[in-house]
Amino acid sequence: MLDDAVAASAPGKVLLAGGYLVLDRAYTGLVFGLDARIHVVAKGVPTGNGVTLQEITVTSPQFEGAVWQYGYRMAERDSGVDVTPLRADADLRLDRNVFLETALTYTLSYVTSIAKVHIKPAHVFILADNDYYSSPKDIDRGAGAGSQFYNFALPLSRASKTGLGSSAALVTAFTAALLKYYLPTSIFDLATETGKRRLHNLAQAAHCAAQGKVGSGFDVASAVFGSCLYRRFSPSLLMDRPEAGAKGFATQLCALINESGSGASWDMEIVKEAVKVPKGLRLVMCDVRCGSQTPGMVKKVLAWRKEKPEEAKIIWDELQEANKALAKEMKSVAEQGSDGYERLTQCFTRIRHGMRLMSRESDVPIEPPAQTELLDACTRVDGVIGGVVPGAGGFDAISLLIQDTESTYLELEQLLSEWTFAQDGGSVGKASSVSILRVREEMSGVKSEDASFYKTWLP
Ligand SMILES: Nc1ncnc2c1ncn2[C@@H]1O[C@H](COP(=O)(O)OP(=O)(O)OP(=O)(O)O)[C@@H](O)[C@H]1O
Ligand SMILES: C[C@@](O)(CCOP(=O)(O)O)CC(=O)O
Secondary structure: OOOOOEEEEEEEEEEEEOOOHHHOOOOOEEEEEEEEEEEEEEEEOOOOOOOOOOEEEEEOOOOOOOEEEEEEEEOOOOOOEEEEEEOOOOOOOOOOOHHHHHHHHHHHHHHHHHOOOOOOOEEEEEEEOHHHEOOOHHHHHOHHHHOOOOOOOOOHHHOOEOOOOHHHHHHHHHHHHHHHHHOOOOOOOOOOHHHHHHHHHHHHHHHHHHHOOOOOOHHHHHHHHOOEEEEOOOHHHHOOOOOOOOOOHHHHHHHHHHOOOOOOOOOOEEEOOOOOOOOOEEEEEEEOOOOOOHHHHHHHHHHHHHHOHHHHHHHHHHHHHHHHHHHHHHHHHHHHOOOOOHHHHHHHHHHHHHHHHHHHHHOOOOOOHHHHHHHHHHHHOOOEEEEEOOOOOOOOOEEEEEEOOHHHHHHHHHHHHOOOEEHHHHOOOOEEOOEEOOOOEEOOOOEEEOHHHHHHHOO
16 A cells, blocks of 8 residues: 555434434434444555556445546636546446545545645545445355455445445545545644534535535534534525536635635534433444435425425424433433433334324325334333434334343344334335344544555455
């Protein structure tokens, strides 16, 4: 490995409480970072015979054919750096990765507008902790079972995601690694609050641009800052801005990220002290191996809320109270201890009741019958305090708060090993098994990493 290599990692997330509410600045979300991280290593390319191609290659070695090559050049009219996806050879399909492409365009445009640096060619590697994708059974049991980074032996497009926020963790770690690689620490230092805030702003802007919509941003916020009570930024910050490649993009991007000049300051609120997991408890995620189509669900819920604002307000306000009560109770048990966990269990029951109401009224399967059945069965296991279908709900992994004991874990594992999860309540769709993901909550967000740690997994 070239000794100029740098690395960064960012955590996945689970929005335990506040799905849909968190889209509105009047409400908050309780988000936990997870110990499943996406790691990114950036390093130089050895140059022979004096020829230097303006190319950045990104490889995700855990997946088949996951190599993306980009050409780049400074564009005119203050429009930033123009990034063009290249085809490695004429026969290969141009398999675009919009998250990488956008993050690269935004980061290089920012780097060149904040400092006079030369963008040298680089090779960037992505390594994702295994739990971001449902692992095929043969990997669970096979020879590679012990590896921190599985070789999934399939194209990324065929990997089934578990909903831990791979794109947000990826964009955050990728942006952090590139900022570290191209900028001196006097200009960008991930160890400082300013450094983290600028990374947040840049990753958030790139992630929203790649998604083609301005979501609540809780996933990028937790990838940067870790577990927190989150109030979103005003969506207007990212609206009516020049697109990448448009005249003035570079200067405006720089002002937006640095919150200087014409750039307004970002008004998201990240309250880390409000979030605690009591000693002896932990979060567990159970993957139902289905995955859901979040954007369609969000559109439908929001359309219903717009149509029935008064009815929606009652549900939203009650849920906000329930969500706040859960955060408060977890913090109180963490700080003062407790004889039992009944009050925590009641908080989960109250949240599920509110989410089912939202689900029924908007006619969106936020807690579909198959998930209700699964959550109810899990909650009956001794030591399971409560659970929810997190985030937007649907068929992503469910999230449980449990007592961190071997007996609870084993009993849960036993229940799930015999469970047949029937999508759509068994009437339609295929049945699938449920497995416990190895993740748990983690308080910290983005981290600088030692690039030499990843040697084993990189070419
Ligand atoms: N290991 C990886 N290497 C390269 N790109 C990846 C990798 N993992 C994820 N991505 C990018 O992220 C995209 C998936 O993001 P998407 O927002 O659909 O899912 P998610 O963030 O995991 O889930 P959710 O938003 O439901 O939590 C992929 O299409 C790809 O562009
Ligand atoms: C529905 C929503 O509030 C949460 C989506 O969460 P997730 O991607 O399902 O974890 C959307 C958002 O916050 O951007």
